[in-house]
Amino acid sequence: MPQFIIIYFGCYIFWVVNYLLIAAQKEEHRYQFFTADFYARLICFVCFVFFPTTNTRPELTGSDIFTGAVRFLYQIDKPINLFPSIHCMASWFCCIGLRKCENVPKWYQNLSEIIAVLVFISTLALRQHVLVDVFSGILVAEVTWQISRRTNGYRIYQRIIENMSDWLQHIINRLKHVWKDLFFRAKRKQLTGGRKNGR
Numbered sequence: 001m002p003q004f005i006i007i008y009f010g011c012y013i014f015w016v017v018n019y020l021l022i023a024a025q026k027e028e029h030r031y032q033f034f035t036a037d038f039y040a041r042l043i044c045f046v047c048f049v050f051f052p053t054t055n056t057r058p059e060l061t062g063s064d065i066f067t068g069a070v071r072f073l074y075q076i077d078k079p080i081n082l083f084p085s086i087h088c089m090a091s092w093f094c095c096i097g098l099r100k101c102e103n104v105p106k107w108y109q110n111l112s113e114i115i116a117v118l119v120f121i122s123t124l125a126l127r128q129h130v131l132v133d134v135f136s137g138i139l140v141a142e143v144t145w146q147i148s149r150r151t152n153g154y155r156i157y158q159r160i161i162e163n164m165s166d167w168l169q170h171i172i173n174r175l176k177h178v179w180k181d182l183f184f185r186a187k188r189k190q191l192t193g194g195r196k197n198g199r
Contacts, residue, residue: 093141
């Protein structure tokens with residue numbers, strides 16, 4: 001069903017919007033979420049390396065715009081690294097991260113769940129994944145979220161991010177200082193040169 005390519009590609013917008021919404025939540029929730037996301041991607045990496053999977057795709061015969069888009073997808077995305085599905089995992093994370101967030105409307109939380117389910121269907125309809133890839137993606141997201149919530153691992157991630165932030169701020173401040181110093185030197189040189197020419 002090539003029409004599902006709209007949802008398959010459109011979910012990137014969904015991810016960006018929801019991850020930004022989650023990043024705007026309370027500090028503890030935010031760090032727990034991104035720690036879970038990090039754990040999940042580590043699990044995916046291990047699965048891709050030690051349990052590689054592939055898929056048999058159908059031959060595309062249509063010439064319409066949707067089939068053309070699917071053909072483009074097949075060209076840029078080889079049928080490897082399928083278990084678990086990162087598309088499904090990230091989409092479910094978009095729902096997990098908004099759970100019980102009082103400042104996010106309930107209707108949008110429900111809409112996110114509907115979009116996530118549509119993404120699951122799109123991965124199957126386009127023959128990008130099979131059912132076990134979909135369910136494993138959801139399971140990885142749920143398990144890593146529970147681990148992150150119930151342990152203090154997120155504090156390590158928080159410390160790393162805060163240290164990186166402090167380091168970047170220090171670099172920016174140094175660059176600002178250097179820039180101001182160069183600017184004032186150039187200005188002073190220009191004024192000195194102008195006075196000499198005037199004489």
